[in-house]
Amino acid sequence: MGAEQRYTRAGSEIHAGPVPEGSGEIQEILAAAALEDGREAVSEQGRLRLRSGTARPGVTHLVQSAVGQEQPRRVGYAQLEAGGASGSPGTAELVVHPAERGRGLGRHLVEAVLAEAGGPVDFWAHGGHPAARRLAGAFGGELVRELRQMRRAGKAVDEAPLPAGVTLRTFRPGEDDEQWLRLNALAFAHHPEQGAWTEQDLADRFAEPWFDPAGFFLATRGDRVVGFHWTKVHPGTSAGPALGEVYVVGVDPAEQGSGLGRALTAAGLRHLTGDAPGERGLETVLLYVDADNPAAVRVYERLGFTVHEVDLMYRVR
Template identity: 45%
Template sequence: MTDADRPSDVGAPDRSGAVAADLLRPLTAEATAHDGTPPFSDQALVDARSGQATVVGDGDAAAILRPDQGEAELVVRPAVRRAGLGTILLRTVVEVTEGPLAIWAHGDHPGARRLADAFGFEATRRLLQQRAAVAADAPAPALPDGVSVRPFRPGVDEAAWLDLNARAFASHPEQGSLTLLDLEAREGDDWFDPDDFLLVRHGDDLVAFCWLKVQHGEPGEFYAVGVDPARQGQHLGGLAVDAGLHRLAERGLETASLYVEGDNAPALRLYAARGFTDHAVDVQYTLAR
């Protein structure tokens, strides 16, 4: 099938909420199973479900648009790829948005690179997915005096965690901007387990955290690891990661995964010391206009 055999567009950007969720769910599942990585970030899906983002597309190809952030994420159903749908979809996204446009290519597949080149996008960020083996006997970390690790308490710890997360990721365009609504949306996801959300405290102060995401058949993901910027150099990041590895071992997971910015040298050193190596890469392409 060629572009000429398809409609001139793939739908108006007017779907959100439950309608968007119903459209995206099967596309996301098929693409994840085929590609080995989800086509959309969790935040993009949260925004689509809540109506803060809109969706262009149909059952074969769809994009989540977040015009206020100048971002979009796209997917084409694996069974109908290489038929021109990606070109049609990206052309529609470019036409219905204004200003600089950033698009994530999760997994950075060759088709995504070719499409980006065809529309004049340039690579601007690299997000590495790394993996490591989880030792069955991974020990709990030794805790300094006054330091404790305990699970997140829904309905109690949100404010303190949001404050720390915002400070720890002040320069991060996605993680650092999470709101209470974003956090509560994740608490409502099927994968959320407060016992996998580990908070590191020094006395009464929340100083670091390790948030794990565990889904059936997938590696145990270090969803987010953060440290109070005022306490950098106290080895709290390593302590939080070690607590996470211990928790994954308790749950019987054999592999851990995480995402880290390709230019974050301190984090790369920390993870390398625990056996993490590159598994895949997500690339953000930007159209300057």
């Protein structure tokens, strides 16, 4: 991957390269799909990469246009992240404009992604969209991951004390970046996306309008950061009120079993749902957790979270 490639078949042409030109049209496709489907077709990470317009190692953008008429128009988009050096599959997300669906464009996108990857690819079906599941089935896709979105309503949060010797403070951008990235990589060493965050990934989020260091909590033991809870607020829209999010919770493996994760989660929930000065007073909080992490699922269930919807990942070989 890296050099631009072109994949053509009747009525559809796909350009694959490191950075797409004219991303505004792609943003329009994503917005139309989100409105139609009730959820984003491409993850936050993918949308940030697209908006930044910066080439990322191992990331390929595939832009699909309808051809055979006077003015070609963009109708679909896919993003492929290469697999690791160990031969792990690549990861892809794709979307077709709602007005263009049912014409085989999604199949052409999958074929182009597979050709570009040159090996197995894990495709996300966000929200378990029926059309995405059918497309995966057409390519013999195997379900390999289930990411649950869980939600919790209400303000009551049980107190959860910090372990002895641990204190809580908020994140200081520009000062805590390096130590946080190191702990994030340690806490999520086996996580396929979160553990690989870079300085650029962090900077991209600092630049987002939702970023608020007052909702980014660090647990410290002396001078060492041993845990964190980064919260997020999704602004209200015509479709519903603002939502809080347990964005990322991480704990140093050396602190596992100490109750630190529960204390951090409770602190973030109080910030999101509380009515004290500086707290956000939100009614509903969401989070994402892998279904194959039963320990985390049980923790969140005890805190009142229930499954709202699921994202599914299918491996196509």
